[in-house]
Every structure is written in structure tokens, then in C-alpha cells.
Amino acid sequence: MTQNQSPPETSLTDQVGLTPGLRRDARRADDHAWIEVIQRMDDIYADLVHYQVELEEKNSQLEDAQSFIQSVISSMSEILIVCDINGHIQQVNQALLDNIGIEEFRIMGKPLSMLFSEKFLPMVADIPEHIRSGSLIDCEVDLANSKQQPVPMAINCSARFDYDDRLSGLVITGRPLGELRKAYDELRHAHEELKTAQKHLIQSEKMATLGRLVAGVAHELNNPISFLFGNMHALNGYQDKFKIYLDAIHNNVGEKERETLRKNLRIDHMLKDIPPLVEASMEGAERISEIVQNLRVFTTPQESKKQSFDLISVLKRATKWVLKATTVQPDISEHYPERLNLINNEGYVHQILVNLIQNAIDAMQQVEQPKLDIILRQDKKYLHIHIHDNGHGIEEADLLKVFDPFFTTKAVGRGTGLGLYISYGLATEQCQGNLSVQNHIDGGAEFIFSLPLEDRA
Numbered sequence: 001m002t003q004n005q006s007p008p009e010t011s012l013t014d015q016v017g018l019t020p021g022l023r024r025d026a027r028r029a030d031d032h033a034w035i036e037v038i039q040r041m042d043d044i045y046a047d048l049v050h051y052q053v054e055l056e057e058k059n060s061q062l063e064d065a066q067s068f069i070q071s072v073i074s075s076m077s078e079i080l081i082v083c084d085i086n087g088h089i090q091q092v093n094q095a096l097l098d099n100i101g102i103e104e105f106r107i108m109g110k111p112l113s114m115l116f117s118e119k120f121l122p123m124v125a126d127i128p129e130h131i132r133s134g135s136l137i138d139c140e141v142d143l144a145n146s147k148q149q150p151v152p153m154a155i156n157c158s159a160r161f162d163y164d165d166r167l168s169g170l171v172i173t174g175r176p177l178g179e180l181r182k183a184y185d186e187l188r189h190a191h192e193e194l195k196t197a198q199k200h201l202i203q204s205e206k207m208a209t210l211g212r213l214v215a216g217v218a219h220e221l222n223n224p225i226s227f228l229f230g231n232m233h234a235l236n237g238y239q240d241k242f243k244i245y246l247d248a249i250h251n252n253v254g255e256k257e258r259e260t261l262r263k264n265l266r267i268d269h270m271l272k273d274i275p276p277l278v279e280a281s282m283e284g285a286e287r288i289s290e291i292v293q294n295l296r297v298f299t300t301p302q303e304s305k306k307q308s309f310d311l312i313s314v315l316k317r318a319t320k321w322v323l324k325a326t327t328v329q330p331d332i333s334e335h336y337p338e339r340l341n342l343i344n345n346e347g348y349v350h351q352i353l354v355n356l357i358q359n360a361i362d363a364m365q366q367v368e369q370p371k372l373d374i375i376l377r378q379d380k381k382y383l384h385i386h387i388h389d390n391g392h393g394i395e396e397a398d399l400l401k402v403f404d405p406f407f408t409t410k411a412v413g414r415g416t417g418l419g420l421y422i423s424y425g426l427a428t429e430q431c432q433g434n435l436s437v438q439n440h441i442d443g444g445a446e447f448i449f450s451l452p453l454e455d456r457a
């Protein structure tokens, strides 16, 4: 009897006509058989339910795995094409569809060659052979878009194997070349820009150095030229007066008139003044020629020529130079001996002193009773020249900046901010000395110019 058969209406024992006792026994045996059959059916049904539950669980795991793979594939920015062993398209991703602009249903199951531009078809035909021989393909090709226009791609083909490790097709991944080329072009462009910016930087650095050099030379020439100019101006005035006096003599004026002229025109004073004026002008001209000759000092540091000189006369000359060109005439207290011989570069020492005294005079422009203290002090190694004015002093924050090139607190056109920068360079590098600054406790600024004594003559 099969599981589907139901018990007959009359049993076999009824049909064969047994005795009532035998019939009872037979009926009992019949019932027992039916109970066994029903129990077996119950067991089989329970097994079936169990298999069904297991199957459903596995199915849901499979679905999860599939949707995970799908989400990974569709979020890839690289294109993906999966083919079977005969080169028919089995799967593609959204990146490919976006790049070629063709709907998925138009390419599924179709030959791989339909995705490529005509000129790459021979190469596509060779792909399966390459895959079978186990060689990877890495190349640049043109895919064809919906309008049959080329879409350049860098692709990579590799073999695909099934769970039995049998070759079952191929996988192509790739990246649009346009994107790579664009990135490369941008990189090259950025590199070119960087190179140009670098060239400009070098050029502007050169120009800045040149500018500093020219400004520095102009700054240092300014003092001797204005001094020379002042002297020439005085001599020019003398010349006019001498002409008047000599014309009178040539016209044979009387002695009395001549003497009056001599007195009024201050002829004797002029005669006395001419030699120092000429001498000072010669000095000024010498300084100019020295500065021009030493032009290289501003570009390449070099050892200067040192000789013995009297510091006191250099100090007096520097003071005279500055005071001659200004209306500020301070009360000067000079605390120093008659003579003091040093071995150093006289020209540079003079240049530095002129810059320091000029700055002191500038700082005292608004001071009612300008006062300049010049004090010499010496220790074992150095002679220190203190130049202290009673001007406005220097802001604490600016004390460190005053030696920087182009630092100035003077109005535009009044100062270049190069005086102390040049002086510091000359003092430390050319004179082997030092230059420092502080605000004096009695007010005003105090500059200390130190010169080495070991070479003292």
C-alpha cells in the first residue's frame, strides 16, 4: 500500500469470510499496521518541514550575499564586464552603462565585441585565446558608445573560474582614459605653473637683491653728495663776491672804498674758509669714489683693507658732515681724548658714524634743546662708542627691527630704512666689531658701536 491509499470500506478479513474469533484477531492486526503507517507518515512530514525551514534560511542568506555583491559592483567607479567562456556578456555594472550610454537589456547575452569600436575587434577576438593561455591583458582600447563614438578606456582582462576551478569566462575591468588623461594633464599643467612660479620667484629675488644694492648705494652716496653740494654752494657764493671785489680793484677804486668792500664782502673770512671747504669737498669726493669702488661689498662680503687712523678726527668729521646739512644744532658733549689711533677701515667707520649721528639728529627734530652725548669707553678687547640723543627713543617692539632692511618709522620719502641695516653689516662683517641699541634711562636712544682693539696701532 502506498502512502496516498486510504483504507478500503470493507477489510480483507471481511471479504475472505473468516470465523468470528479469527476475524477479531485479523482486525486487531489490521489496526496495528495502520497505526504504524500513520506514525511513519508523521515522521516524514516533520522531516519535510525541517528541510523546508533550512532551505528558506539558505535562500535568504543567498539573497543577502547577492545583494551585497550587487551593491559593491554598482558602486564601483571602474567599469566591469563579465563574460562566459564563449565571450557572451553575462554581467556589467552601472559605470559601464554610464560611460557608453546603452541600456543593460540591449547588451546582456550579446557578444563582447558589440561593446568595442571597430578597429579593436581583431584584438577582442583574440581575448579568449589569451585568457585560455593564462596571459593577462592590460591595454588601452576604445569602447563604442550608443552613437558608435569611441570611448577610450584602459582595461584589464582576467580569466574567471567556476567552483570546480574550471575556466568559465572572463572579467574585464577598466577606467576611462579621458579621466586619467585629464588628471595627467592637470598634473602637467600644475607642474608647468610651479616651474614658472619658481622662475618668477628667482627673478623677483634677483630684482629685490639688485633693488637693495641700488638703494643701499644711493643711501650711502646721499650724505657725501649733499655735503659736497653744500660746500660747492658756499664756494659759488664766494666766487660772486670775489668777482665784485676784483672788478673794483681792476677799476682802480680808491683805498678807502676798497677797504669798505673788503670788510662788507668778508673777503678775509672767505680766504680763510676756502682751504677747509676745498679740503672737506675733496674728502666728500673721496668718500663717493670709495663707495663706488666698494660696490662689491653690498653683494659679496669681503675682508676690507685696514689701516691706522685717528678715530677722534673721524668722529669730528662725521659730526661736521651731518650738522652741516641740518638745521638741528644740538648741544654736543664729546667725552674723548685728543687722539685715539685704531687699525680698521677708516671709510667704513666714518660711514657708520655718519648714519648713527644722522639718525640721532632726525630723532631730535621736535626737541627744544637737542643734546647729543658721544662717549668713548673701552674694555680689554673693544672700544665702545656710545651715541646718545635726547630724541623720542625707540618703541620696545621696534628695538629688534631697526637693523632689518627697509625698516623705517619715517614718513614716505624721508627714510629708506637702510642706514642701520648697512651700518650693522659694515660694523660686524667689515670692521669685526658690533652695533647694538637700547633706550637710555634718561630718555632717547643710545647706539653702541664697538670696534676691536687688538689691532690698535
Ligand SMILES: Nc1ncnc2c1ncn2[C@@H]1O[C@H](COP(=O)(O)OP(=O)(O)OP(=O)(O)O)[C@@H](O)[C@H]1O
Pocket (backbone or CB within 6 Å): 219, 355, 359, 360, 363, 389, 391, 392, 393, 394, 402, 407, 408, 409, 410, 414, 415, 416, 417, 418, 419, 420, 421, 444, 445
Ligand atoms: N637715534 C634714534 N632714535 C630713535 N629712533 C631711531 C634712532 N635711530 C634709528 N631709529 C629708528 O630706526 C629706524 C631705522 O633707521 P635706519 O637708519 O635704518 O633708517 P631710516 O633712518 O628710517 O632711513 P634712512 O637711514 O634711509 O634715512 C628709523 O626709522 C627709526 O625708527
Ligand SMILES: [Mg+2]
Pocket (backbone or CB within 6 Å): 355, 358, 359, 415, 418, 419, 420
Ligand atoms: Mg637712518
